[in-house]
Amino acid sequence: MSSLPLLPDLLSELAAKALRIHERLCTEYGCPIAFFHSHDALSELVSSLLSHRTRNASSGAAFRQLRTRFPTWEAVRDxxxxxxxxxxxxxxWPEQKAPRIQQVLQRITVLRDGALSLDFLKTLPVREARDWLESLPGVGPKTSAATLLFSDLRMPALPVDSHHHRVAARLGLISENVPVGPAHALLEAQLPKDWDAQRVYDNHEVLMLHGQRCCFFRSPACTRCVVLDLCPTGQARLASARSPQASEPEPP
Structure with missing residues (x-):
């Protein structure tokens, strides 16, 4: 499997599997899951830029400090x-993120004829809104999706974080050699086209939660995984652990 377009039969098969996984994980983690906040889209964009390779507690503290020091995004820009x-x-990397955030705010101001707001994105199809955001410096698929989904725009765009990506790869929804960026389009294509923002958010959240609580980076807890029967990685791992050869010492 690659980041190239998939054949219709394979895409249909993966979509059916993705839906089964979604439904089972939703039962496990309790869907619908409440959105964790409701920033306006511009605030969510800045928050997402701050969160790159940073713990949520640290990026959240930085965002609050920024809003306390500066009353408006225009003030941050200038x-x-x-x-x-x-x-x-x-x-x-605050030394990189500070000028990048200001560049983004400046670019939006120019593109929107002096207006520093992203509320207009609500009038665009999701794909067009994502393309517009991804034309900004430093904004990739995860940031564009987070801006549209997590903000008060509540548009059905799928973000893929490292936990989500790891779980999807182990389940065989994407190849392990597909990077996080291209994985966005592949995983989003597996979701029903008529899903609203809540269902897309639930999908992101349950895969992320499963990565945090069961499908760990090291030593995943396969024996208590609710989607083990759908996971080729977990089945192979447990089969290897049960194999007599796995515990026998090598001959001298």
Whole structure:
């Protein structure tokens, strides 16, 4: 499997499997899952940029500090870069993220004829809205999807984080050699086209939660996995552990 378009039969098979996994994980983790906040789209974009390779607690603290220091995003855009960097010092690479956030705010201002808002994205199809966001410096598939889905726009775009990606690869929904970026399109194509933002959010959340609570990066808890029968990686791992050869010492 690659990031190239899939044959219709294979896509249909994967979509059916993805739906079974979704339904079982939703039972396990309790869908629908409440959205964790309701930022406006511009605030969500900045929050997402801050969160890259940073723990949620640290990026959240940096976001709150930024909003406390500056009353508007226009003020952040026009502030000395050193002041912005000081506000977000809790995140990874603040020296890169501060100028990047200001570049993004400046670019939006230019593209929107002086208006610093992303509310207009609600009028666009999801794909067009994502393309518009991804034309901004430093904005990739995960950030564009998070901006549309997590914000008060509530548009059905699927973000894929590292936990989501790991679980999907182990389940065989994507190949393990597909990077996170291209995985967005592959995994989103497996979801029903008529799903609303809540169902797309649930899908993201349950796969992420499964990665955090069961399908760990090291030593996944396969024996208590509710989708083990759908997981070729887990089945192979347990079969290897049961194999007599696995416990026999090598001959001298």
């Amino acid at each position: 502030a000395p870069c050193a002041e912005v960097q000081d506000c977000i010092s809790a995140v990874t």
